[in-house]
Amino acid sequence: MSEFAEVVLNLPVDRSFTYRVPPALREVVRPGVRVQVPFGPREQAGFVVKLADSATFPRIKDLKESTDEVLADERLLALTRWVASRYACSWGEALNAAIPSGVKTKNPGRMLRLIAPGAGEPRTEKQRIAFEMAKRLSSPMPRSEFAKHSGVSAAVLGGMIRSGLLTELKVRPDIDAMAEVLLEAPKDHQLTSAQEEALRLIDQGGVILLHGVTGSGKTEVYLRAIAAAAAQGKQSIVLVPEIALTPQTVSRFKARFPRVAVLHSVLTPADRARQWRAIRNGEIDVIVGARSAVFAPARSLGLIVLDEEHEAAYKQENDPRYHAREVAVERARREGATVILGSATPSLESLHRAQTGVYRLARLPQRVEGREMPEIEVVDMAAEKLELKRHPIISRRLEQLMRSAMERREQAILFLNRRGFLTTCPAAAAAGSSAAGAATSR
Numbered sequence: 001m002s003e004f005a006e007v008v009l010n011l012p013v014d015r016s017f018t019y020r021v022p023p024a025l026r027e028v029v030r031p032g033v034r035v036q037v038p039f040g041p042r043e044q045a046g047f048v049v050k051l052a053d054s055a056t057f058p059r060i061k062d063l064k065e066s067t068d069e070v071l072a073d074e075r076l077l078a079l080t081r082w083v084a085s086r087y088a089c090s091w092g093e094a095l096n097a098a099i100p101s102g103v104k105t106k107n108p109g110r111m112l113r114l115i116a117p118g119a120g121e122p123r124t125e126k127q128r129i130a131f132e133m134a135k136r137l138s139s140p141m142p143r144s145e146f147a148k149h150s151g152v153s154a155a156v157l158g159g160m161i162r163s164g165l166l167t168e169l170k171v172r173p174d175i176d177a178m179a180e181v182l183l184e185a186p187k188d189h190q191l192t193s194a195q196e197e198a199l200r201l202i203d204q205g206g207v208i209l210l211h212g213v214t215g216s217g218k219t220e221v222y223l224r225a226i227a228a229a230a231a232q233g234k235q236s237i238v239l240v241p242e243i244a245l246t247p248q249t250v251s252r253f254k255a256r257f258p259r260v261a262v263l264h265s266v267l268t269p270a271d272r273a274r275q276w277r278a279i280r281n282g283e284i285d286v287i288v289g290a291r292s293a294v295f296a297p298a299r300s301l302g303l304i305v306l307d308e309e310h311e312a313a314y315k316q317e318n319d320p321r322y323h324a325r326e327v328a329v330e331r332a333r334r335e336g337a338t339v340i341l342g343s344a345t346p347s348l349e350s351l352h353r354a355q356t357g358v359y360r361l362a363r364l365p366q367r368v369e370g371r372e373m374p375e376i377e378v379v380d381m382a383a384e385k386l387e388l389k390r391h392p393i394i395s396r397r398l399e400q401l402m403r404s405a406m407e408r409r410e411q412a413i414l415f416l417n418r419r420g421f422l423t424t425c426p427a428a429a430a431a432g433s434s435a436a437g438a439a440t441s442r
Contacts, residue, residue: 001026002051005063007037008092009046012319014084016049016091020060032070032077034104035063045104047072047095071099076295079331086330089320097320098295102269103276120165126156127165134166143168145268189220189368198362199224202338207329209309209354210342212364215371218342221364222305223256225340230257230285234302234337238288239324241311249307253286263289263296291316291324294331301337304328309341309350325350 003026006016019037021029029035029048036043038061048066072080072095080094087094096104122128130152147154160166191199195217202208202225212218226236240249254260261275261284278284280297287296291314294304306314306325314324325341332339341350341359354361367373379395394402405412 002029002053004052004055004060005029005035005048006050006052007035007046007063008049008090008095009037009039009044010090010092010096011044012090012093014090017046018052018055018057018060020055020062021051022062025063025066028068029063029066030070031074032072034067034071036065037061037063046092049077049091071103073297075335076297079295079327079334082330083320083322083327086326087320087322094320094322097292097316097322100263100269100272100276100292102271102273105269105273120163122160122165124156126152127160130157130160131165189217191220191224192217192364192366192368194362194364194366195221195224198364199228201360201362202340203228204360205336205338207332207339207341207353207359208362209346209350209359210340210362210364211346211351211354212342212344213367213373214344215367216344216364217368218307218364219252220368222307222340222342223253225303225305225338226253226286227256229302229338232302234300235279235282235284235298236286236303236305237293237296237298237301237328238286238305239291239293239307239314239328240288241308241313242290250288253288257286259283259285261287261296263287263293294324294327301331301335303338303340304332305340305342307342310343310345310347 001021003021005019005021007019008016017037017039019035029051031048031050033048035046035048037046038044043064076098077095080098081091083089083094083098084091122131130146130150133146133150143154143157146152147157157166161168194212198208198210198221202221210218210221212221222238226238229236238249238253250260250262261279263272263275263279267275275284276297279287280299282299287293287298289296306328309325316322316324325347329339331337343350346354350359353359377397379397381392381395384392384395402412
């Protein structure tokens with residue numbers, strides 16, 4: 001049992017701090033546990049990264065509290081140290097981002113549910129709002145979340161609970177955060193020759209850029225690769241760029257694999273904690289989530305899939321500003337796993353690495369089942385401007401296609417490309433089921 005511990009804090013300070021481990025905590029303090037330490041005039045939470053038998057500092061403060069659960073194993077400690085070095089943040093900030101909030105709190109498996117018992121009537125408008133919302137609850141909700149969504153203050157809720165208008169019970173949430181997702185029935189797909197070749201490349205390991213046009217069957221390749229990993233007792237992580245895509249993705253994977261977990265920020269802290277521990281205990285084969293799921297505690301990682309790998313959503317916008325794609329590649333390298341980067345429009349970085357041999361390149365140039373590609377028509381908006389002597393919002397061709405669609409009582413969708421820095425807005429539209437028009441400006 002070591003007497004001293006090196007602790008990193010969730011602060012922009014790239015160093016560790018030495019603390020004395022009190023005798024009462026020496027049985028539980030070890031690398032990877034979360035601790036409370038005195039830091040200046042207040043206490044801070046941090047992670048133990050190293051133990052030592054001696055220290056040279058003349059005055060060393062004692063640790064205050066420690067969890068008895070290792071939250072960061074040796075592999076996560078090493079990976080987050082790399083993240084800190086690569087993305088110019090502190091080790092403590094990287095560790096804090098890698099572990100879900102629900103895991104870092106005490107009793108993360110318990111939640112509060114507000115129930116309207118029907119005894120008494122609300123007297124004020126705020127009480128009535130809270131009362132009606134409590135009756136509509138179909139899943140557990142912490143009191144803080146209830147107050148946020150209802151717009152009712154914590155003081156009002158506390159008064160209603162004390163008066164018996166509401167009853168607060170402690171319950172355990174279901175581990176399956178998407179139990180009611182509509183499952184797609186599994187289909188027996190006949191693989192194309194391109195899909196078979198892609199799977200042969202994936203079997204060889206490393207990083208594979210799966211460059212496939214829309215509708216070419218990239219998801220089926222993911223599913224077959226995950227099945228091969230599961231047959232070897234390996235876990236797989238599937239990253240999707242947006243939370244909104246997760247239910248759709250989960251339905252595809254749950255139809256094939258019974259043990260699927262979901263990790264993303266929409267889940268309650270308690271639910272994230274339960275999913276996280278199930279993954280760590282080896283009870284899950286497939287982990288689906290947004291970028292933070294790249295840190296999922298898979299103990300036997302065999303495969304990481306990044307769907308739509310070119311998406312900017314894989315970049316963390318606040319500290320630590322990591323890129324999930326690069327973290328996935330580094331983690332796979334350290335743990336001997338395979339990475340599949342799937343996209344119809346690969347990022348320039350991934351495409352260059354594939355062309356120079358750093359990654360393997362698998363192409364799916366055709367749609368499955370012989371489906372035709374949509375017709376695309378490009379309109380030169382510069383020529384439109386010269387002919388019309390003004391700057392048109394849409395092209396005449398696009399207007400014609402839209403009017404034709406409306407005459408046929410069909411619908412049209414306009415996509416406005418305003419996410420970049422271009423001030424002149426390109427526009428594209430798909431009109432009806434068979435006609436498509438596009439407008440671009442250069």
